[in-house]
Amino acid sequence: MKNEMKKTLLLLITVLLSANSYSQKDTLNAPKAVLPDVYADPHIAVFGKKFYIYPTTDGTDGWNATSFTCWSSNDLVKWESEKVILDLPKDISWAKERAWAPAIAYKNGKYYYYFSANVNIGVAVSDKPTGPFKDALGKPLAPKGMLKGQMIDPMVFVDDDGSAYLYFGQGNCNMVKLNDDMISYDASKIISIKPKGYNEGSFVFKRNGKYYLMWSEFDTRDPRYSIAYATSDSPLGPFTKADGRTVLKREGVVKGAGHHSVVKVPGKDEWYIAYHRFRIPDGNGYNRETCISPMRFDKDGNILPVDVFEIVKPVKVKGKK
Template structure:
């Protein structure tokens, strides 16, 4: 009887462990309170930062941008509004979407979508205050095919910076050293299979990874795929194992991501939005973070959207 009871208890324990691994009804808590989307995550100094879109309005009519900081990726502090379109920008008043940030020349350059144009602001600190660098768009509405939104800037090891942007197509151009101008005749437009929007680029072990969102942000199938190249300008070859990030169970619409490396370590995390849980949709999205891992060949492994992030310190 004792042996039988042990077997039954062992089976119960095994079943409980199995359930914990396959539970798709209890997603990890969000990292930002309320509804925020399109998070750009970065590490500066001893802190991590997230620059999101303020969500919660049909048509995505937000008018300002906020920043958030963290010492451990788990607890986040509001740095409040860092750029307000009606107050700080003369050429756009609404549709403040999908920002990104880059550091060069001792300055922080903040790239943002505003009324389907792309602008750039500059500050001395990652929390601003940011000031419009041009007094006009960096990329004007309808300049190319598709929407002129979702900027991302990658600064390479040699200091060269590259701008990636666009919905419908992924447009790539090398920025000038001032970070606020470029040669428009040098723009390359590509469209990897499945590409919709939200491009992001990082470098690991000499390889350039271009990732993007597929489907529409209002679609529960919204997901992230990637390609690899030997150059920041491409050509990029889409990986066989895709998507790397997608919803499962209660998590829907997982996409529009960014990726950060813990400084000094081969340790990576992906920030993204998902439909608000419960009752969210493409206008009510919330920000989450998950670990990002690679296999021995450098392929990105599928992200587990139910894995909780443990506190991480920058040394």
């Protein structure tokens, strides 16, 4: 009888250990990147019934890309190249290289494309989200040396009332309300802040009346590269950092996870975060790949830690042309 009990107990322990092992996250195998080859700093957006990603072309030491591409998807899973939408040597007179970290916004029936070029910020415009885009100013929107830090990583948030705000900067987060033309602003009204841990890659969105300012911490070549955030009742702050609430960070084979953007599925409280990580395998700060993960909130509106191993299921945009 005792032997039978021992066998039964050992069997039960084996089953429990087996079940527990299956429930553990596999941190040695991450989901595939959503874009082929190496792309970084993805700005994700939804226009009509399609999703779009606007990334930095990676793969060169010093990040010396000279053009920007666009990618489109009907479901967040399968992505199609829309090819080059802005070529610095061909389309820009004031910068020829270091094409980094773009962003896009829609207003006035047009698409405004903000981009970093040779450590200046420019703006281009098109009638379509896939371009081609034309330089709107013939000069930088925010020139190199204008403020402390680097003039890179632009992002524009358009509020519910149509007001648009520009966020940019490495080293400091600079914020200013854009004029209605989307290509000018009052430089005397720029607000510069540096939240604890802030490095670059600011991104702003609004949910349930609360404004979220997100950014990347550490250096993009550092495996610890990660995402934090702060909140405010105003698009220009003051912002209060959510201390101890890192949104995205390295885990297992995923390293250098950061420089993100966020998209909301129209008509739903359903959110996704696009970001880059070191290419798997053998990637680094110059060889990064673009990924997407679900992003969720708790009942108090805090952003929950993103699971970089969760696989995104196909998502459809309904009710829009």
